[in-house]
Amino acid sequence: MGMKALSKYSDIDKLFHTMAEIIYETEMAHGGGFWPFSPMRLHPILADPFFRELYRLLKESEERSFTIEETARSFINPNRVADYNFLWGFARELPPEEGEYVASKLIEILKILRNGNPFSEDDRNTIWSDKVVKERTASTPFIDLVEHPEFKELVARVETLLTLYAELLYFVFPGFSRMYHGPYHLDGKIVFVKEFIDLRPTWLWSFTEDFPFSHFLEVGLYKDINIKVRFVGLIEADRPFPQALKSTSLFVDDKPVRDLANLKNLVDAVESKVNNYTQLMMSYSEKDLMIQGIKIFFYSLKPLYDALGEDIQVPFDISHVLKRESKEKRKRPKSLDDLTKEEAIKRIKQSIDIRFRKLKSIRVIAFDFIGVIAELNKDFNLNEFMRTVAKNSNLKENEKGILSRAWYEHIETHRGDPLESIKRIGKFFAKTKELDRKVIDCVGREIEEQIAAEFYLPIDGLRELLGELQQRGYTLVITTHVPYKTVKKFLMVNDLESFITKVYSAEGGKVGGELYQSLLDDAKELSIQPLDILVIDDQTKNLEKAKEHGLISLLIGSYDILKSKHIDFTARNSEEIFKKLERT
Amino acid sequence: MKAKGSTILKGTGASSGEAKGEVCVLLTPEENRKIRQGEILVTRMTTPLFTPAIMQASAIVTDIGGYLSHAAIIARELGIPCVVGAKEATKVLSDGEEILVNGNEGTVKIF
Numbered sequence: 001m002g003m004k005a006l007s008k009y010s011d012i013d014k015l016f017h018t019m020a021e022i023i024y025e026t027e028m029a030h031g032g033g034f035w036p037f038s039p040m041r042l043h044p045i046l047a048d049p050f051f052r053e054l055y056r057l058l059k060e061s062e063e064r065s066f067t068i069e070e071t072a073r074s075f076i077n078p079n080r081v082a083d084y085n086f087l088w089g090f091a092r093e094l095p096p097e098e099g100e101y102v103a104s105k106l107i108e109i110l111k112i113l114r115n116g117n118p119f120s121e122d123d124r125n126t127i128w129s130d131k132v133v134k135e136r137t138a139s140t141p142f143i144d145l146v147e148h149p150e151f152k153e154l155v156a157r158v159e160t161l162l163t164l165y166a167e168l169l170y171f172v173f174p175g176f177s178r179m180y181h182g183p184y185h186l187d188g189k190i191v192f193v194k195e196f197i198d199l200r201p202t203w204l205w206s207f208t209e210d211f212p213f214s215h216f217l218e219v220g221l222y223k224d225i226n227i228k229v230r231f232v233g234l235i236e237a238d239r240p241f242p243q244a245l246k247s248t249s250l251f252v253d254d255k256p257v258r259d260l261a262n263l264k265n266l267v268d269a270v271e272s273k274v275n276n277y278t279q280l281m282m283s284y285s286e287k288d289l290m291i292q293g294i295k296i297f298f299y300s301l302k303p304l305y306d307a308l309g310e311d312i313q314v315p316f317d318i319s320h321v322l323k324r325e326s327k328e329k330r331k332r333p334k335s336l337d338d339l340t341k342e343e344a345i346k347r348i349k350q351s352i353d354i355r356f357r358k359l360k361s362i363r364v365i366a367f368d369f370i371g372v373i374a375e376l377n378k379d380f381n382l383n384e385f386m387r388t389v390a391k392n393s394n395l396k397e398n399e400k401g402i403l404s405r406a407w408y409e410h411i412e413t414h415r416g417d418p419l420e421s422i423k424r425i426g427k428f429f430a431k432t433k434e435l436d437r438k439v440i441d442c443v444g445r446e447i448e449e450q451i452a453a454e455f456y457l458p459i460d461g462l463r464e465l466l467g468e469l470q471q472r473g474y475t476l477v478i479t480t481h482v483p484y485k486t487v488k489k490f491l492m493v494n495d496l497e498s499f500i501t502k503v504y505s506a507e508g509g510k511v512g513g514e515l516y517q518s519l520l521d522d523a524k525e526l527s528i529q530p531l532d533i534l535v536i537d538d539q540t541k542n543l544e545k546a547k548e549h550g551l552i553s554l555l556i557g558s559y560d561i562l563k564s565k566h567i568d569f570t571a572r573n574s575e576e577i578f579k580k581l582e583r584t
Numbered sequence: 585m586k587a588k589g590s591t592i593l594k595g596t597g598a599s600s601g602e603a604k605g606e607v608c609v610l611l612t613p614e615e616n617r618k619i620r621q622g623e624i625l626v627t628r629m630t631t632p633l634f635t636p637a638i639m640q641a642s643a644i645v646t647d648i649g650g651y652l653s654h655a656a657i658i659a660r661e662l663g664i665p666c667v668v669g670a671k672e673a674t675k676v677l678s679d680g681e682e683i684l685v686n687g688n689e690g691t692v693k694i695f
Binding site: 160163168271 | 599600601613614628629631632633635636638639648649650651652653654657658659660661662663664
């Protein structure tokens with residue numbers, strides 16, 4: 001029997017799976033060549049600060065009692081929101097809980113903007129509800145293109161120009177402006193809406209001030225065409241649009257355009273502006289364009305900044321970051337050519353799913369655990385902990401110096417907030433290259449001992465601890481040689497059942513390594529990373545085995561830990577421990 | 585020697601329809617002015633910087649790209665035939681040559 005995936009993650013799973021499919025398909029069918037540069041250069045610089053800012057703005061909106069509906073409407077175009085998901089694979093420092101929060105909010109926003117169809121699973125971008133489609137088509141005067149074919153070429157020209165213009169302004173994310181939606185099906189007709197928003201983004205490009213309009217909308221009635229709109233707004237059609245367009249209705253800045261001469265003037269004006277801007281854009285240096293590429297993302301949040309009464313800001317020094325970028329070796333992504341489509345999508349999903357990148361190493365996990373302990377256990381003394389590390393270590397003087405520097409920089413500055421301090425020092429150790437491996441090992445060893453010593457908690461504390469760890473995305477399993485029934489009863493009586501995904505009991509004949517192997521097989525089946533699984537056991541030697549299998553573990557109930565703490569246990573036998581915990 | 589009617593290039597048909605015309609090879613957007621109305625734009629790949637040239641073209645042929653490439657999307661929007669991923673189009677074809685682009689089959693023939 002496999003482990004049951006946690007249902008609260010099903011939407012997030014779908015988000016990352018959908019994105020993995022899109023990335024795979026664009027990789028295969030795009031064929032290379034990006035203007036003005038590959039997103040692979042920009043995204044590593046952009047992903048972390050952008051998601052952190054998005055997290056801040058979403059939280060702020062929540063605190064200011066904005067409804068999710070209000071927040072969603074400020075994004076206007078769901079394609080923008082979907083496009084943000086291209087950045088997940090590059091977010092390396094974003095705290096996982098923040099990433100998960102942002103992902104879940106993006107899904108909520110997409111649900112609202114796409115009328116309950118957030119992932120465009122039916123290849124439709126359903127911005128209008130059926131009711132709106134009916135009302136808009138009933139109230140819109142259409143131009144019959146069979147009777148007036150002279151309009152057709154002009155419509156095609158203006159929409160091509162606007163598509164090119166959207167790319168000129170928003171680079172590989174024309175969906176920040178282009179908002180094609182539908183196809184809607186109404187009384188045997190195919191209704192497809194082509195909309196372009198934000199065509200005068202002067203904060204971003206001051207020269208756009210004189211563009212003839214800011215918003216374009218065409219409601220088109222089509223025949224014999226199969227149009228697909230994918231999650232990120234990518235359009236597929238089995239024939240060119242003009243061939244299938246039968247009737248049209250055009251609006252610029254909400255005013256109808258029904259006169260041929262007016263339309264011709266409009267197309268000429270757009271063409272002239274786009275040609276001028278194209279010429280202008282050729283004079284930009286690569287660095288200028290990189291800076292613009294970063295600003296595009298923050299600009300897309302403008303309505304949210306406006307709603308919160310804040311000015312748009314790029315929360316880091318762009319030129320400094322670009323300097324660093326030019327020195328860094330750019331990694332080429334692993335080729336997907338040798339994989340089947342399913343394998344490739346699975347690999348991409350794992351690389352972009354923020355939850356799988358939750359923690360980078362066993363050491364960082366250890367810091368995370370210590371953080372939980374510090375939060376739950378009022379007696380935990382961080383100063384004491386660090387002193388013990390220093391005392392018991394066999395560090396050389398200079399290594400101690402490095403440790404103390406870390407201590408002062410990352411702990412003393414956050415005095416009084418142990419959880420924050422620990423999180424910071426955890427991150428520091430995880431990424432600071434100058435720290436000797438020995439120093440990290442030394443701290444980590446002490447932490448592991450502390451985990452064993454401090455994870456003793458009365459049953460309420462245990463419940464709280466497991467709840468907290470579950471919140472952080474760990475899949476919690478128990479491995480034990482105690483009969484399955486005893487453990488289940490213990491979990492039930494103490495209201496712990498909902499935290500534990502599965503109990504692996506040795507009573508079925510499986511012992512030690514076999515138990516862990518079966519656990520890992522289950523995890524593989526469910527695409528759960530070993531580092532996201534927390535093994536709970538009552539014997540140190542079993543946990544050593546867990547560690548050998550790359551799993552992280554929590555020791556509960558051993559005599560040495562329990563005897564001196566809140567509950568007076570004396571039993572060495574784990575079965576008795578479970579029974580006693582049951583009674584507590 | 586390029587025989588009349590022979591298929592000289594095969595790629596992916598990304599926007600259906602047929603167009604006949606003279607080749608205009610553009611290797612960079614700086615050459616945009618070279619193209620005349622109704623000519624066939626042949627390039628390595630298109631970008632928005634080719635806008636003035638694209639708007640003059642009666643068909644597009646590119647060396648690289650797939651069904652979701654820039655040239656493909658733009659051609660479907662404009663309603664002109666397009667063949668992408670024709671590998672060496674910019675080397676094989678020369679300015680002024682008369683060709684027939686078939687966006688259904690993904691072929692380029694000498695006309």
